[in-house]
Amino acid sequence: MHTMWKGTISFGLVNIPVKMHAATESKDVRLRQLHKECQSPIKYEKTCPVCDRDIKEEEIVKAYEYAKNKFVVLDEEEIAALKKEQEDKAVEIIDFVQLEEIDPIFFEKSYYLSPNEGGGKAYSLLHAALSETGKIGIAKMMIRSKEQLAVIRIYKNVLVVETIHYPDEVRAVQDVPNIPKQVDIVKKELDTAKLLIDQLTTAFEPDKYTDDYRTALLELIEEKKSKEQTISNKSTAKPDNVTNLMDALQASLDKAKKDKPKAKGNATASTTKRKRIAK
Known part of the structure; x- marks a missing residue:
């Protein structure tokens, strides 16, 4: 299992060296976009609409748009320094709470934690303590350039980090449009709905x-493959400027050879030959 991050978890005076691994993965079937005419994959190209040309990676800078078309440019060194400052910090458990106190709307993504070298005993200690108390830890950690609020809990025999949204990242329910106000519910309808819920209630599997x-x-997709209903990209990669230049040079050379007038010596020899034939 791929290691995404290495660090330590600390609570009190206990430090646990750990590795983090993605606990979930996307199984979405990703479809590519092709040009209908020639079946070539459509590419994403970075261009500047003002300069009207393609932009190289080294020409791109990062900036924050604080108002319409007004930006604050941030140097890579400045961003890297901030990242380093946060990444060097241990994952410190700030509080312990009950899992039931956190609404599922806050949960984002799950990661497995495994003990790093020398962390097996402390890892098992935290696992056992969380299991015995039924509590979870609230912590902060740096993941992919973002300081994440996270939950540390147990799942079967492993520790799990569950990233959660900050309160200001959850939109206010008051902003949801068209929510019905107080509506009188007929008791018979409510009883029927509750009966239906009881009939469909089961253990989660x-x-x-x-x-x-x-x-x-x-x-x-497999059916179409078995029937050979497939296509291949008819076009090759677009030639770069060097290839275009060589093609242009070769074409120019061929044209020059074709249009080049014959040397005078050759013309004299041909005239002499024609005179001899005439005689």
Whole structure:
């Protein structure tokens, strides 16, 4: 399992060296965009609309747009220094709370934690303590240029980091449009709805839920492959400037040879030959 991050978890005077691994993965079937005429993949190109030309990577800078068309440019060195300052910090557990106190709307992504060298005993200690108390840890950590608020909890026999949104990242429910105001509910209708819920209530078994659309889409793709209903990219990679230059030079050379007048010596020899034939 790929290691995404290495660091330490600390609570009190306890430090646990750990490695972090993605606990989930996307199974989405990604479809490419092709040019219908020649079946070539459509590429993303970075261009400047003002200079009207392609832009190289080294010509790009990062900036924050604080108002319409007004920017603050940030140097890579400045950003790197801030990242380093945060990445050097240990993942410190700030508080311990009950999992039930956090609404699922705050949860973002899950990561497995494994002990790094020398961290096995402390890792097991934290796992056991969380298991016995039923608590979870609230911590902060730096992941991919963002300081994340996170939950550290147990899942079976491993520790899990669950990144959660900051409160200001969750939009206010008051901003949701068209929510009905107080509506009188008929008791008979409510009782019927509650009865339906009781009849459909069961133990949660995650394995019984599958992505039917993804399964059907993959089956359709395999069917088309088996029937050889496939296409190949007819075009090759676009020649670079060097290739274009060589083509232009070669074409110019061929044209020059074709249009070049014959040397005088050759013309004299041809005239002499024609005179001899005439005699």
